[in-house]
Amino acid sequence: xxxxxxxxxxxxxxxxxCDGAGxxxxxxxxxxxxxxxxxxxxxxxxxxxxxxxxxxxLVGANLHRRGEPRRISFRASxxxxxxxxxxxxxxxxxxxxxxxxxxxxxxEGPGGADGPWIEVRGELWWWEFRYLDEDGExxxxxxxxLHLPVGRRARLRLVSDNVIHSFWAPNLQGKTxxxxxxxxxxxxxxxxxxxxxxxxxxFCGLQHGLMGFVVVAExxxxxxxWLAAQAEPHRxxxxxxxxxxxxxxxxxxxxxxxxxxxxxxxxDLTHLASRQTLAAATIPNSRGNxxxxxxxxxxxxxxxxxxxxxxxxxxxxxxxDFLESLE
Amino acid sequence: MTDATAPDGTRGRGAGGARGHxxxxxxxxxxxxxxxxxxxxxxxxxxxxxxxxxxGFLAWFTHVNxxxxxxxxxxxSLVFFALAGLLALAMRLQLAQPLNDVLGPEAYNQxxxxxxxxxxxxFAIPAMEGAAIYLAPLMVGARDMAFxxxxxxxxxxxxxxxxxxxxxxxxxxxxxxxxxxxVPLSSKEFSAGYGIDVxxxxxxxxxxxxxxxxxxxxxxxxxxRAPGMSLDRMPIFVWAVLVMSFMILFAMPSVIVASALxxxxxxxxxAFFDAALGGSPLLWQHLFWFFGHPEVYIILVPxxxxxxxxxxxxxxxxxxxxxxxVLAIVGIGMVSFGLWVHHMYTTGLPLMGRSFFxxxxxxxxxxxxxxxxxxxxxxxxxxxxxxxPMLFVLGFFAIFIxxxxxxxxxxxxxxxxxxxxxxxxxxxxxxxxxxxxVFPLLAGLYYWFPKATxxxxxxxxxxxxxxxxxxxxxxxxFPMHQLGLEGMPRRVYTYLPExxxxxxxxxxxxxxxxxxxxxxxxxxxxxxxLRRGAPAGDDPWDGPTLEWATTSPPLxxxxxxxxxxxxxxxxxxxRRAEVSAHVGGLRTDRRETIVTTVxxxxxxxxxxxxxxxPWPFVSALxxxxxxxxxxxxxxxxVLGFFAxxxxxVLWFWPRRPWRED
Numbered sequence: 001x002x003x004x005x006x007x008x009x010x011x012x013x014x015x016x017x018c019d020g021a022g023x024x025x026x027x028x029x030x031x032x033x034x035x036x037x038x039x040x041x042x043x044x045x046x047x048x049x050x051x052x053x054x055x056x057x058l059v060g061a062n063l064h065r066r067g068e069p070r071r072i073s074f075r076a077s078x079x080x081x082x083x084x085x086x087x088x089x090x091x092x093x094x095x096x097x098x099x100x101x102x103x104x105x106x107x108e109g110p111g112g113a114d115g116p117w118i119e120v121r122g123e124l125w126w127w128e129f130r131y132l133d134e135d136g137e138x139x140x141x142x143x144x145x146l147h148l149p150v151g152r153r154a155r156l157r158l159v160s161d162n163v164i165h166s167f168w169a170p171n172l173q174g175k176t177x178x179x180x181x182x183x184x185x186x187x188x189x190x191x192x193x194x195x196x197x198x199x200x201x202x203f204c205g206l207q208h209g210l211m212g213f214v215v216v217a218e219x220x221x222x223x224x225x226w227l228a229a230q231a232e233p234h235r236x237x238x239x240x241x242x243x244x245x246x247x248x249x250x251x252x253x254x255x256x257x258x259x260x261x262x263x264x265x266x267x268d269l270t271h272l273a274s275r276q277t278l279a280a281a282t283i284p285n286s287r288g289n290x291x292x293x294x295x296x297x298x299x300x301x302x303x304x305x306x307x308x309x310x311x312x313x314x315x316x317x318x319x320x321d322f323l324e325s326l327e
Numbered sequence: 328m329t330d331a332t333a334p335d336g337t338r339g340r341g342a343g344g345a346r347g348h349x350x351x352x353x354x355x356x357x358x359x360x361x362x363x364x365x366x367x368x369x370x371x372x373x374x375x376x377x378x379x380x381x382x383g384f385l386a387w388f389t390h391v392n393x394x395x396x397x398x399x400x401x402x403x404s405l406v407f408f409a410l411a412g413l414l415a416l417a418m419r420l421q422l423a424q425p426l427n428d429v430l431g432p433e434a435y436n437q438x439x440x441x442x443x444x445x446x447x448x449x450f451a452i453p454a455m456e457g458a459a460i461y462l463a464p465l466m467v468g469a470r471d472m473a474f475x476x477x478x479x480x481x482x483x484x485x486x487x488x489x490x491x492x493x494x495x496x497x498x499x500x501x502x503x504x505x506x507x508x509x510v511p512l513s514s515k516e517f518s519a520g521y522g523i524d525v526x527x528x529x530x531x532x533x534x535x536x537x538x539x540x541x542x543x544x545x546x547x548x549x550x551x552r553a554p555g556m557s558l559d560r561m562p563i564f565v566w567a568v569l570v571m572s573f574m575i576l577f578a579m580p581s582v583i584v585a586s587a588l589x590x591x592x593x594x595x596x597x598a599f600f601d602a603a604l605g606g607s608p609l610l611w612q613h614l615f616w617f618f619g620h621p622e623v624y625i626i627l628v629p630x631x632x633x634x635x636x637x638x639x640x641x642x643x644x645x646x647x648x649x650x651x652x653v654l655a656i657v658g659i660g661m662v663s664f665g666l667w668v669h670h671m672y673t674t675g676l677p678l679m680g681r682s683f684f685x686x687x688x689x690x691x692x693x694x695x696x697x698x699x700x701x702x703x704x705x706x707x708x709x710x711x712x713x714x715x716p717m718l719f720v721l722g723f724f725a726i727f728i729x730x731x732x733x734x735x736x737x738x739x740x741x742x743x744x745x746x747x748x749x750x751x752x753x754x755x756x757x758x759x760x761x762x763x764x765v766f767p768l769l770a771g772l773y774y775w776f777p778k779a780t781x782x783x784x785x786x787x788x789x790x791x792x793x794x795x796x797x798x799x800x801x802x803x804x805f806p807m808h809q810l811g812l813e814g815m816p817r818r819v820y821t822y823l824p825e826x827x828x829x830x831x832x833x834x835x836x837x838x839x840x841x842x843x844x845x846x847x848x849x850x851x852x853x854x855x856x857l858r859r860g861a862p863a864g865d866d867p868w869d870g871p872t873l874e875w876a877t878t879s880p881p882l883x884x885x886x887x888x889x890x891x892x893x894x895x896x897x898x899x900x901x902r903r904a905e906v907s908a909h910v911g912g913l914r915t916d917r918r919e920t921i922v923t924t925v926x927x928x929x930x931x932x933x934x935x936x937x938x939x940x941p942w943p944f945v946s947a948l949x950x951x952x953x954x955x956x957x958x959x960x961x962x963x964x965v966l967g968f969f970a971x972x973x974x975x976v977l978w979f980w981p982r983r984p985w986r987e988d
Contacts, residue, residue, distance in 0.1 A: 022813060023812055023813040023814030024745045024746070024811075024812040024813070024814070025812050025813070032745075034741070035741050035742060035744075035745050038739065038741060038742055039736070039742050039745070039812075042735070042736045042739065042742065043736070046729075046732035046733065046735070046736065049728075049732060050728055050729055050732055053699060053703075053724075053728055054724060054725055054728065056703050057702075057703055057706065057721070057724050058721075060703050060706045060707035060708065061706045061707075061709070061711045061721075062711075063707065063708045064708060064709060064710045064711065069708055069709050069710040070708045071644065071707070071708060071709070072704065072707050072708060077647050077648070077704035077707075078648075080700055080703065080704050080707075081647075081648055081651060081697055081700040081701055081704055083700075084696060084699070084700040084703070085651075085693070085696035085697035085698070085699065085700035085701070086693055086696065086697060088696065089689075089692035089693045089695075089696040090693065092689065092692055092735055093686065093689040093690055093692060093693070096685065096689045096735060096738060096739050097682070097685055097686045097689060099739065100682065100685045100738075100739040100740045100741060100742075101678070101682050101685075101740075103741040104678050104681075104682070104740040104741045105678060107741055107744075108678060108741075108744075158675075162511070162517065163509075163511050163512040163517050164509055164511070164512065164608060166673060166748060168748075168749075168814070168816065170745060170812075170813075170814040174673070174741060174743075174744025174745045174747075175673050175744055175745070175747060175748070176673050176675060176744070177673050177674050177675060179602075179608055179609065179674060179675070180511055180602040180603070180608055181602025181603070181607070181608065182602070182609070182675065184674075184675035185675075197814065197826070198814075199814065199816055199819075200816065201673075201747070201748040201749065201816040201817075202509075202673075202748055203504070203505045203509070203512070203748075203817075203818040204512060205436075205504075205512055205517065206432045206433060206436065207432060208816075208818060208819060208820075209432065209435075209818075209819030209820040209821050209822065210819075210821065210823070212823075282823065302431050302432050302433070303432050303433065
């Protein structure tokens with residue numbers, strides 16, 4: 001952990017922390033904890049079987065060095081094959097099947113889900129998170145940063161209208177695919193406040209490798225305040241920058257609620273400045289990175305769908321002022 | 328039909344016995360001196376001329392003998408193995424540093440797709456088929472395969488299809504949607520170029536060659552066995568080939584259907600996989616994995632046969648639990664068709680349905696366990712000779728068992744939902760495929776190389792190669808388990824420094840370099856030993872099965888006279904007994920082989936096999952042109968159908984009844 005933190009500090013791309021390290025082995029939800037302990041049990045059993053079997057191979061093949069080669073009796077051979085080849089695997093099958101069904105039911109089930117409804121949309125190549133109310137109406141839309149209340153079991157509706165993606169936040173839950181024409185459900189229940197990284201796990205094209213997101217778990221009160229703030233439209237304080245935003249075409253793809261910008265192809269930017277990262281959790285959200293992302297998008301992410309724009313310097317500054325005002 | 332003669336005095340042609348294939352001039356070649364297996368010198372010389380593959384460049388395209396075709400399959404597949412291995416090195420180089428730029432995402436995705444597809448379709452299956460085509464007829468004591476021309480056709484289809492597929496990479500037309508080519512990513516909307524078309528047409532085309540190989544292997548094994556080789560005396564390797572062939576027969580149509588549907592979606596807008604128009608993206612996954620899972624076992628099963636052959640020879644014991652081993656192999660073949668959904672645990676299918684596949688997946692552990700423990704029982708207390716083939720088999724034990732155990736882990740639904748599509752799975756399937764398939768293939772290469780060439784491979788280089796491959800492999804792939812658990816998805820062209828994945832990736836890259844060196848030593852060893860290796864003689868390892876009863880390399884006709892078999896280890900019998908039995912009465916002036924009954928191999932007919940002919944090559948050429956055209960226009964199908972029909976008519980033109988043969 002310490003080494004990891006050092007590396008993170010040293011890195012020019014350091015994100016908000018390094019809770020994300022450890023993945024499956026650093027569970028932060030009851031589901032992930034169950035699966036991690038299942039993994040450890042299976043790993044220990046596997047190591048045991050590997051050592052016994054390879055031990056038998058090596059001992060058996062070298063016995064002759066101690067004397068004349070001799071064949072073990074038919075009965076002993078049968079016993080060996082039945083014990084090692086039938087009984088032991090049978091035991092493993094029963095254990096795997098029963099634990100799989102019981103744990104699978106536990107971690108995939110709703111289990112009295114009481115958290116928010118969130119629609120997760122896989123895009124090329126970023127994530128949209130739509131927070132819904134009980135009637136399914138959209139309350140707030142954000143991108144690449146999923147906020148969850150601690151101790152509540154959030155309900156995620158996974159959908160895609162392009163290719164297949166897979167939502168994977170290893171510290172919280174196993175992955176589930178986003179498949180066009182299909183709605184999959186997933187439950188996420190963080191136990192402690194923290195920030196973790198997640199990533200698309202199903203190969204989805206050019207920028208699959210950097211299609212990341214950040215999960216932020218916070219106490220229910222903080223979460224409610226965050227959600228209320230995200231639901232607010234933007235109040236324009238930087239009209240010059242907004243004009244540039246319109247003029248160079250940003251508004252064709254991006255929405256900023258409270259302005260005329262209502263494009264639907266790119267991420268909703270209404271509260272861009274509140275997010276920790278840019279470009280699907282690839283670079284930290286700072287003024288410099290924002291400028292770099294706009295002017296040399298494809299150096300950072302070759303193949304990304306966003307066209308890069310190089311405005312006049314004063315326009316760029318106005319634009320950055322505007323984007324930084326989207327709190 | 329059969330008679331008994333004293334064992335011939337010419338076994339082991341000794342120093343200088345190695346000879347080139349087929350290019351004998353008029354005079355008598357050395358190795359027919361004194362005759363063989365009770366067949367006189369003059370008759371043997373005539374028989375050899377009858378079975379000769381004509382020399383010369385143009386005549387190369389007319390060869391039909393299974394030894395020629397099998398050898399070509401193996402060499403071609405090894406070339407593809409080397410090329411796809413270089414692609415793997417390029418990927419490892421890219422991943423050695425976070426945010427590296429050795430390969431951009433576009434190039435990386437193409438390299439990754441071609442690596443996976445080539446290793447599966449252009450290396451693993453054809454290598455196993457090649458080994459089977461070369462060895463199975465020898466092991467069952469036949470003179471050739473049942474359909475020699477079909478055999479040649481299959482090879483040219485594979486050669487042309489594979490070459491075109493690989494050439495798509497330098498031309499920048501390579502597919503880039505991964506080796507399982509999921510829709511909708513591979514649909515026209517999201518992959519506009521020709522890359523996916525190259526994948527669908529060439530994979531369909533190459534699978535035709537797998538099907539032809541399967542059909543003729545089945546018929547050869549069931550009908551052309553030497554008299555007396557009842558099913559329960561068949562070498563385990565031949566059983567494994569039989570099971571592999573049936574698996575190919577049932578699995579390949581599924582991927583051919585899937586890629587044909589996708590081809591139609593892309594060419595003529597049929598929308599089988601388009602959710603918006605009522606199609607289903609999951610249909611592709613079901614069809615693909617119904618093939619894709621058995622596919623893994625298609626390349627594992629013959630490898631199990633290779634391991635058994637080597638364990639038997641190097642312990643000088645007949646195998647313990649013959650029936651159990653055969654049942655285990657058949658069992659693996661059957662169960663493997665009931666597992667495909669374990670590739671789809673994360674697609675949101677109901678847990679109840681997935682649970683059945685979870686139990687079935689874990690069930691593979693039983694037949695695998697039975698085999699491993701039968702081998703252990705065979706080796707227990709035996710005087711094991713630790714020559715290179717046996718060392719590779721030991722490597723197989725370690726790596727394959729480790730891969731099998733992680734296989735049981737990923738069979739568990741909740742655990743798999745964490746590691747699915749992560750580097751954990753990358754590690755798992757490389758352990759299974761390299762451990763379960765490449766190690767046995769290398770063991771088999773060292774074991775049968777003397778039979779095929781008449782020369783031994785260097786033992787010293789073999790040991791170095793085995794050690795380096797073993798160490799390099801584990802260094803390259805073991806850290807990937809950890810990477811997967813830390814959250815690294817597979818098929819990523821790069822990763823961020825703060826993920827903390829750098830060190831383990833660097834270990835993996837270092838391991839891959841050592842692994843490559845290990846493979847290179849074996850390839851160089853094989854190339855150098857062709858001319859410089861110590862002469863092998865007929866039976867350098869003291870093997871029990873019939874391929875060791877003929878010369879090295881085998882006669883053009885395989886056996887001067889076909890053997891009559893009295894047990895599962897005919898060559899050991901022959902050494903013990905003073906007499907050996909052979910088939911008599913076959914003509915020497917045309918290609919004849921004896922046909923026997925399916926179960927107990929009683930002789931009941933003689934088949935006349937066709938000689939050299941160019942038509943399979945011409946047919947393959949026309950069919951290739953048609954498939955290539957399909958990449959660009961659906962009309963190529965119509966034209967190709969008729970053109971291929973014409974070549975098939977010429978191929979099957981009946982022989983005139985008044986002619987002697």
